[in-house]
Amino acid sequence: MKKEIAIGVDIGGTSIKGAAVTSEGEVLDVFAFDVDKEKNQEEIIYQLIDEIKKYTAIHGYNKENLLGIGVGIPGTIDTVNGEVIYSNNLRWNHLPIRKMMEEGTGFEVRIINDAKAATLAENKFGAGKKHKDFVLITLGTGVGSGIITNNKLLTGNKGYGAELGHIMLRLDGEPCTCGRSGCFEAYASATALNRDTKRMMNQHQDSLMWKKLEEYGCLSAKVAFDAAKEGDKYALEVVDNYCMYLAEGLLDICNAFRPEVIVLSGGIAKAGDFLLSKVVKHCEKYHYGYDGLPKVEIKISELGYDTGKIGAAALFF
């Protein structure tokens, strides 16, 4: 059997998922388990090692037929030393995950930031396929990113590059988790959208958003987007502003990297065409920075649920 399969693991705040993935991007049998909030970071990794041992035993994977294990993690990753430096979502800190997992499983382990994993996946098998210059933006709790330039993942010093959530959009603007004020993330994340939704709702008790909130039970991007789709003028203002901020950040990315394609992923990208059409309209109005330059196509992620696992495994393809 040719060595053309790797395991991809997608670590999230609530659950950890993994699967064997072929070099064609096909996802084979999946395993998953919930993260026990009572466990510390080391205990979670030991649990992951046990799950992988069971998985490889059941499916007959060994050093002959498995290239290794790729792991995608939300947070700041030292890819050179194989450490999670810091993960806000997971509350992990200076965790030598590669060494632990290599000793525990016997397989080669490679780690990567989760947005960079998604970038590899979409670049190899999804919406960014075959593009040599490509950027992926994740619109979730924060704004993550991955950059492919000249067919290679931009890593920066020790793998810390590509934090496009922390480029400035409005100096002295909204406070950002990074310590500066006015970052792209402080305007284009789901957290930022929720903040602006709340502000608008508090000013307008008659907004349809209140009904949506009651219906869904919690504040999310759907409250503003769904009310906007139904014509609520306050929701529409929130969404239009959000799309303008997002588009301005994308224009920066066009000018800095001039990719062929930018892919939007993460929770907010689920708003699909309603979001995309507004964002593209704003970007086209400003001609992506200059006249006469090649257009940058903006698309929604194609791989969905499996992106993280495929991208982590793709570290071996």
Added chain:
Amino acid sequence: MKKEIAIGVDIGGTSIKGAAVTSEGEVLDVFAFDVDKEKNQEEIIYQLIDEIKKYTAIHGYNKENLLGIGVGIPGTIDTVNGEVIYSNNLRWNHLPIRKMMEEGTGFEVRIINDAKAATLAENKFGAGKKHKDFVLITLGTGVGSGIITNNKLLTGNKGYGAELGHIMLRLDGEPCTCGRSGCFEAYASATALNRDTKRMMNQHQDSLMWKKLEEYGCLSAKVAFDAAKEGDKYALEVVDNYCMYLAEGLLDICNAFRPEVIVLSGGIAKAGDFLLSKVVKHCEKYHYGYDGLPKVEIKISELGYDTGKIGAAALFF
């Protein structure tokens, strides 16, 4: 004789300079001529071709001992098709310079944006030597840039990438030549500094900057910087603000690329340590975006006058 020499040409708004450059970065005999403003773009290229023919004949360069001719040009360059799409400074437009020069000289010709040429030069022979992740920023009439990531020049689609002058610093801020408002260039260029100097001078007739202006005969970065060095509080305010804007843009670059080194070049970089110490202080205060990440060293360009020629020739090394 081994093929280890290329000619580097540095096209500027007032003069065109060239020299044979060795693969060690040594600049040999130089040629230069003033640009006749009456001539159109094609006539200037024909003059350049004649100068090169004379130069190669005198110095005995031929296809056996010369790798080719590299040309650095301020403006928007299509490196794939070898065309100058647009140059604001030169007022050139859709000029197929590579084809013209190859036909005219018989040598292979490669073209590049002038800031990218400077980046190659500093990365191979100057302040960015041996760094695999490196960014150069030119602080002149505009803000230009070149980016080395993973030892390769970031080109983007058809060579149009790396326009870091046109990432946003303050949404809805100062108008920029690119059509947006609030770009980095609209705050960190010499043009922006001159604008802010003028504003401050008009508000304060007692500022030392008026004396400096009279002394120097024209408004330049030296007016504010030299008055600030002598303690003029209004000049100091202009310079401090300028350095803050510059530093904020550099923090964006740290977060986006996480280079090992950023080099500042161009007219304003001549302010040297007075500029650098203020910029570094601001960047360190904001920890380059995050705690715990590798620091980004900020330096002043080392190659000076020859940077453009060396960088253009370096397209062949």
